[in-house]
Amino acid sequence: MRNLIGLCFLVSSLFVSSVHAQETYKTETIVGIGATLEKLADGSIQIMGLIPNSPAEHSGLAKGDFIIEVKSLPNSQVVDVRSLPLADAVALIRGPVGVPVEISFIRGNSEPTVLSITRAVIEIDDGE
Secondary structure, eight states: OOOHHHHHHHHHHHHHHHHHHHHHHOOOEEEEEOOEEEOOOOOOOOEEEEESSHHHHTTOTTOOEEEEEEEEEEOOEEEGGGGSOHHHHHHHHHOSOOOEEEEEEETSSSSSSSEEOOOEEEEETTEE
């Protein structure tokens, strides 16, 4: 009986561990440019990372750049994202696949630069 209880505990532990692993490892598909952003205390939005082979990486954006304006093409106005919550800025950057978005950013002490980046399907794996 003691061995049966031990075996049930072992099987139960393995099942719980397997379920927990499945819950914590997720793949998400988004349409965007493939940059991770963070809202800083002063309101600025900084690029914290680029997904490899993403439109953001191919465009020339770099980790550490500060996004200041976004124009979600084709018919949108330029929006200063520094006054927006991060979720609202991200919503402007994401959009239909194949449709460009214009990003105005500052790198270091340089003048603002504008890039047109075409949105693509981005696969994000939490486990990597």
